[in-house]
Amino acid sequence: MDSEEALDRLPVAVRDLTVAYRDTPVLWDVDVSMPEGKMIAIVGPNGAGKSTLIKSILNLVPLTSGNVTIYGKTYKAQRSMVGYVPQRGSVDWDFPTTTLDVVQMGMYGKLGWIRRPGKRERDVALECLEKVGMASYANRQISQLSGGQQQRVFLARALAQDAQIYFMDEPFAGVDATTERAIVDIMRELRESGKTLVVVHHNLETVPEYFDWVILLNVRVIASGPVEEVFTREAIQKAYGGRMTFLPDSVGEPSGPLRRAESLGD
């Protein structure tokens, strides 16, 4: 087990984590550590508990057992180091607000009670929108954005949080190839500046290309480690069980055609 000091330098350490919604266990005795400065994929079939893992790290669901530390301390103490991109479908996009306003919400935590966002927050938000290529949409009502644009806005909001660790729940869902590229570029930039990114990802094909580290999850952790070591055919099959008839032919091997594992998953 890690020494106390090592734990301090670990962005996320999950120990013996079990989570149950009502009567059904969703995560069982999960132990994972996430290394600093890496792009980390959480991969697994629908209902595997990927979102739940992120939510339990962010203290959004009660834990049945175990604990989570962020750089050695509780989430509560380290909240300002964390940025979050929820699943896009989790909000009502007909809400009366503008793109810029949503991005500013990323700074509400640091603003504290009662204080309103001012000029400085506005500038930061515009800068973040610029980074995701959405500056010209700053004053758009959010219902007028396409799915990919909404996703970029959520990313910009997370950027505005100015965090050390980012958690992103399916940032590529319903996004076209161009936007996916743009989002990956931003993620890489973040990684270069030493941030840690934890991303729920569905496309097995692109895991080796995008990510350094992978956590294969299906209620329990099936495998966790550097992509080239643990992202093997065997581990994927174990995570997806019998539900995957097609296997990406050459996962774990250097080249070869890959297929979307999820295409037959549901």
Place this chain on the structure above:
Amino acid sequence: MLDLLHDVIFDYTLRNVALGSALLGIVGGVLGSFAVLRRQGLLGDALAHTALPGICLAFMLTGLRTPLVLMAGAAITGWIGTLIIIKVVQDTRISEDSALGIVLSVFFGIGIVLLTYIQQSNNANQAGLDRYLFGQAATLVQSHVITMAVLGGAALLCVALLFKEFKLLSFDPEFAASIGFPVGKLNVLLTSLIVIAVVIGLQTVGVVLMAAMLVGPAAAARQWTNRLSVMLGLAALFGAAAGVSGAMISVTASRLPTGPMVILCMTAIVIVSLLFAPERGLVWDAVRQRSSRRRILQGGPG
């Protein structure tokens, strides 16, 4: 017209009626906006109905008809009703909408039982509790208006101070929790403010129609703007306009109960907003559709 204006300023009753109904419109509009955005429009309906037994019980226990006492009773049973709805939805297989219907109708039934009990027990002081069913603005006196102003002012102050917190809570509660907002407590606070908005309106609009004073102004205001702050302002304005005009009609033309008049004025505003608001107006949809059809018929894009 000028006469009426003169009266509103100088006539004691009319002044109270105008102020009281404006207040209820403003507070209902602002808090109703949050209720509507959080898809809790019908919770307001349930809350208003659950207030009836509270009003009766408060009267039975204290023998007083002071608005503050009755409002307190209404708020307490309103809260109990809300808690039951939450509990039933969370822990039984009953759906939210049945839970609302159950609490609303059963509490109203209890209210009717208590009302008839008070009426037959021959209490000389009892007269007038049933005005809470449909509202009777003409019975507003200055002390009522002051009570309403204090409560409503406090509620509006809360919204002004916690505007950004309530906005995020309504838009993305999960994100709000992730950055450390005490989401549970904010929820309780916002619901309590909605209770206050309902309670303020009871004497003027009545139990039965109060829900519309939460939903109507918000739905109308949403049509005209894409910004929450503007929406709150407009909802307050619409609420006040409907409140004052409805109450004025009711007081000047005798025998018309206030609640229905206020709601009819409100409905007019809602219809105009739904149809003619720029951008979101339904009429423009129809116009756009027709002109694009014509373009297609005439061959090729215009």
Place this chain on the structure above:
Amino acid sequence: MNAEQTILLTGVFAASSCALVGSFLVLRKMAMMADAISHAILPGLVLAYFLANGPNLVFGVLGASLAGLTTVFLVEGLQRTGRVKSDAAIGIVFPALFALGTFMISRYFANVHLDADAVLFGEIAFAPFDRLIVAGVDYGSQPMIVLGAITVLNLALILFFYKELKVATFDPGLAAAIGFSPVMLHYGLMTAVSMTTVGAFSAVGAILVVALMIVPAATAYLLTDRLALMIGLSVGSGVVSAVSGYYLAVLIDVSISGMMTVTAGALFGLAALFSPSHGLVARAIRRSKLRERFAADLLVMHLSHHRTAAETFDSLAAELNWSPSWLERVVNRSTQEDTIQVESEAVRLTDNGRLAADRIAASLEPAR
């Protein structure tokens, strides 16, 4: 038939006719739509009164059904425009129609029989005096006869279309696929709701009609999973509420219809608390048992996962983030099950426990 019998029978018919349609409203999550309809039929009634120049049964039923269907159209139409959500659509439409109705009453019929309070809570005690007289012949209490007829009608409707209603309620897609239109059934049901509301209106008023439709049906829904039984139970609990409500109301001299609602609410409360299958108490017991079962499994898994020879109480409590007392409870249970043993403060798996761990691991699969 004396007055008391008439009132009782009227109440029983009101409760049964409401409960029959109510079961489907609860299952289809349309309780608030019923609430909206019950308010919105008022202008229809007034219009009918106006056209027929007085109370007229046929006009009344027609007018109210029309108003009820209008409500459904308006609410669903508003929702489809995408400008308002469903709750707001209901919250806009029914107050508007109800306000229109009360306005018409107080403006044009201020002195006549229709008054706003009666609309809200009805007066079943008048049922014996409201006679159905056709061509000079007195056939009996009009509300009683009308409600009896509606009960028979609703019963026939449900018996006749039972299969269709069942499929359309639980699987609208399948219903459309095998050839009957869920839309037709939907509007058929809404018509039945409107007619039942008109019938029960004069007896129990707008809001308490909703109580009789929703509350007994919800009570039944907490007691059974079978549709036919649910309909039966909801009629049963409706009738019990009506009868007991009547006697209680007479006893303390309060509104009969109000008291019927209160007793219906009390029955619902009892079912919500004590239903053996879906009640809060049974659920809490089941949950706490499950929680312990689950914790015992977790302990076994944890010990097997870490493959350490033995763990102390303190380290276990820290790792699992459990309170010492909860840990002790779980350890006691597992010791009894012979999956673990405790020796000098150290907890270790038994052979039996290792088998159990393998079994649990094999059974872990995501929900779908």
